[in-house]
Amino acid sequence: MFMAGMFDLDATIIRNEIPLTEKFMPQNLLHREGQMQYLASCLKPVVAGRTPRNVFLFGSTGVGKTSLLTWMFEELEDTTDNVKTVYVNCWQNTTPHAIVSKIVSDLKIFTNPKKQTKELLEDLNAYLSRYDKKMILALDEVDRIQDYDILYDFTRSGYGLVLISNDEFALIDVDQRIKSSLSLETVEFKGYTVNEMFDILKDRCDHAFMVGAITDPLIKIAALNADGDARVGIEILRKAALFAEDESKKIIDKEHIIKAKKDALHLKTSQILGTLTKEHKILYNLIGKKENITSTDLFAEYKTITTTPISERTYRKYMTQLVTLRLVKADGDVRWRNYSL
Numbered sequence: 419m420f421m422a423g424m425f426d427l428d429a430t431i432i433r434n435e436i437p438l439t440e441k442f443m444p445q446n447l448l449h450r451e452g453q454m455q456y457l458a459s460c461l462k463p464v465v466a467g468r469t470p471r472n473v474f475l476f477g478s479t480g481v482g483k484t485s486l487l488t489w490m491f492e493e494l495e496d497t498t499d500n501v502k503t504v505y506v507n508c509w510q511n512t513t514p515h516a517i518v519s520k521i522v523s524d525l526k527i528f529t530n531p532k533k534q535t536k537e538l539l540e541d542l543n544a545y546l547s548r549y550d551k552k553m554i555l556a557l558d559e560v561d562r563i564q565d566y567d568i569l570y571d572f573t574r575s576g577y578g579l580v581l582i583s584n585d586e587f588a589l590i591d592v593d594q595r596i597k598s599s600l601s602l603e604t605v606e607f608k609g610y611t612v613n614e615m616f617d618i619l620k621d622r623c624d625h626a627f628m629v630g631a632i633t634d635p636l637i638k639i640a641a642l643n644a645d646g647d648a649r650v651g652i653e654i655l656r657k658a659a660l661f662a663e664d665e666s667k668k669i670i671d672k673e674h675i676i677k678a679k680k681d682a683l684h685l686k687t688s689q690i691l692g693t694l695t696k697e698h699k700i701l702y703n704l705i706g707k708k709e710n711i712t713s714t715d716l717f718a719e720y721k722t723i724t725t726t727p728i729s730e731r732t733y734r735k736y737m738t739q740l741v742t743l744r745l746v747k748a749d750g751d752v753r754w755r756n757y758s759l
């Protein structure tokens with residue numbers, strides 16, 4: 419049996435869903451002019467064949483770090499033939515070998531991927547000097563690298579480095595010798611203010627929604643609830659639009675936004691947890707089972723249930739990360755710290 423119109427979509431709100439997806443690259447990165455100028459000034463020497471300055475970009479999730487970098491790389495490649503830009507996400511490529519293999523494959527260098535890291539690096543450097551290219555290498559989520567010594571090899575090879583992390587202190591454990599060879603410029607990305615977020619979300623609405631599908635005061639409420647994170651803000655819009663369409667409404671209302679906000683924050687938590695280790699997740703879940711728990715009790719409970727013991731130092735590092743990422747709340751002083759979600 420076939421019913422006409424069974425698969426017709428009742429698009430009452432969304433005109434084009436692409437601006438609401440992660441892969442959409444906005445033409446304007448709003449309110450990031452300062453960071454853009456600064457990053458450009460650090461990388462610019464490369465256009466003249468000189469060595470760029472290395473940069474560390476940090477700030478919590480959804481503040482435009484990866485987008486800004488991607489945008490800048492495209493500009494650089496368009497401006498000059500002297501430069502190869504390569505982007506590696508260290509969460510997907512945690513070992514030096516995986517990182518170098520990724521670079522080699524992105525540049526389509528003909529080599530045997532089974533070679534050792536050192537040999538792959540030699541092939542890579544031979545390629546760059548044969549074609550007289552400088553390379554700028556972006557290492558996103560750099561705190562996931564298993565062995566920071568590779569950074570030393572990279573600077574010695576003359577690559578320009580852009581290191582990116584959610585964690586301001588990502589590089590705190592890096593060997594001093596490596597740190598001084600990097601001599602990093604630091605660029606902070608603060609969370610967007612409500613007004614900045616409003617502009618970003620308004621721009622997306624203009625691209626994605628039918629005319630009149632949402633009002634400015636509602637965009638403001640979405641902006642407020644995004645809490646500085648543009649990924650969350652955009653997800654609130656997308657979800658709210660779908661809720662409205664489910665009800666065949668032609669305009670989004672406040673209830674749709676409120677419901678969407680809960681989903682978006684939930685998505686954010688699971689996305690961030692997804693980037694962390696199994697141990698982080700166990701700790702997070704243990705805290706979730708209690709209203710709050712002292713640091714000592716938490717570590718004790720962790721030890722009773724785990725098959726992968728961690729040292730107290732690692733435990734403290736993981737807890738600091740969970741707090742920095744705002745997945746876990748901490749109060750009390752250092753010795754009597756209490757954790758809750």
Ligand SMILES: Nc1ncnc2c1ncn2[C@@H]1O[C@H](COP(=O)(O)OP(=O)(O)O)[C@@H](O)[C@H]1O
Binds near residue numbers: 444
């Ligand atoms: N200033 C901005 N203007 C427009 N869109 C933005 C801006 N900052 C972030 N976004 C959007 O928010 C989402 C998350 O940005 P992203 O660069 O991935 O953040 P981060 O790398 O800091 O976690 C992307 O969809 C991006 O297009």
Ligand SMILES: [Mg+2]
Binds near residue numbers: 483484485
């Ligand atoms: Mg990112």
